[in-house]
Amino acid sequence: MMKRLWTKLSGLVLMLCVLLPEMVLAAGEKVAAVVIVSDTRRLSGLLKWWGDLYNESHIYFALLTIVLIPVIGLCFGIVADIVMKGIGIDLESRDLAEH
């Protein structure tokens, strides 16, 4: 019971430190927020959509990036598997080579 309470309390303190940096002693002086608008004037297609999404909502942009990174990683992994198979590296079975 006490252990669970301590875990919850520690988690809460950690979360406050992360979410409220001004409360942490290490926080520096306040800096003006940087406002960026993505220049999509000369873009078209997917790149334009990507830039527009950034301008529309930073949250959607961040969420989509979070989702896409593992998906792209998986695609690269599959391609690497295919290439390795093609050049004769067998990753699906292994022979014990201990003597």
Next chain:
Amino acid sequence: MKKFAGFITAAAMLMLVGCNEMGKVVQGRVVAFDKDAKKVTFIEDKTAIPGKPDYSILPPDVYTIPSDENEMGPAPKVGQRLKLDTDKNTITIFDMASQQIKEIPYTPVDKKEKVKKDNPLVKDKKFPIVDKNAKTIEIYSKRQELLVKLSLPEEYFAMKDETWDAGDEIRIYYKEPGKAERLMNVSKTDIFKK
């Protein structure tokens, strides 16, 4: 495989959410800024090529700045100089009185090239330096890295000093023309600064 399908579904859902009506981007050089009326006036860049702007679209665009101050960068500096051509010895300004773009020929007095912003010649100095007695104006262009001293006919010295200064470059994201959703001060934003 189920996890992978979940990711794909989440990505597709986010893409659908992102398919809301997107806004547009416009960029230009500020010639007027009314902080109280919350309106910014700028001459739009025709080329959209980085480093090779062409501020020549008239009439000037007038936009209301974002109501949320977190959606706006530093307040833009105002200036009416649009172009400084040291090959043709002309200076192009936006004339506030006639609301027209004017190309004015000048007599060169001095010109220094490749003058970076930390050069002692320009560091901590406020440009343009208008000398009404000598009828000269000293202009520094950070983008072109040019320090130019020029002479103009007397009639031009009745104009405000800001006429010879370049206003800040701003980029606006909007959905409804004339109303900025987000405003970036390109001149005062260094995305590489730590």
